[in-house]
Amino acid sequence: MKIIDEKGRLFSRINIIDLSVLLVLLFSVQAVFFGYKATTAKPSPLNERWISAQVRFEDVDSRLSDLIKAGDCENEQSGRNIGRIAKVVGIKPYDVVSMQANKELIVVEHPFRRMVTMDLNMLCQEKGGALYYKDHLVKIGTNIVFSTAAYYMYGTIIGMDAA
DSSP states (O other): OOSBOTTSEETTTEEHHHHHHHHHHHHHHHHHHHHHHHHSOOOOOOOEEEEEEEEEEEEEEHHHHTTOOTTOEEEOTTSOEEEEEEEEEEEEEEEEEEEOTTSOEEEEEEEEEEEEEEEEEEEEEEETTEEEETTEEOSTTOEEEEEOSSOEEEEEEEEEEEO
8 A cells, every 4th residue: 555646645545735734724723822822821920018118228318318208109110009108217417437637537427418217118029938129139138229200219128027
């Protein structure tokens, strides 16, 4: 028995061209189906929770410290709120070390720099038992960036509470 007969049929039953078209259709349907599922897959739900942290921002320009107020928010590009100033705890002059003419070191207040301490509410993601704010580990002593539409600041977490 011949695999392909004189009429171009496979095993004298099915035309090779018909089989090719059928296989192309089957593979096309599969590709479209799995391509659709891959592009419309729902993101996995994130384990998110709000925490409250006390953050100290050092060496802040005095003009910027005048802009900071409770209620200022940080938003993602999508517009979702991920951070909010709950309370401005204190704004103090920033201390710097200065050397006098007799080579004695003294601590003086900088005339244009401030140290700002605030209670900050942050939307964190829990991954592997640790909390992350904007993909940065959140714990006492770590640095964060708080950014609003009007300003951004670099600070250090000095205390935390679950909200």
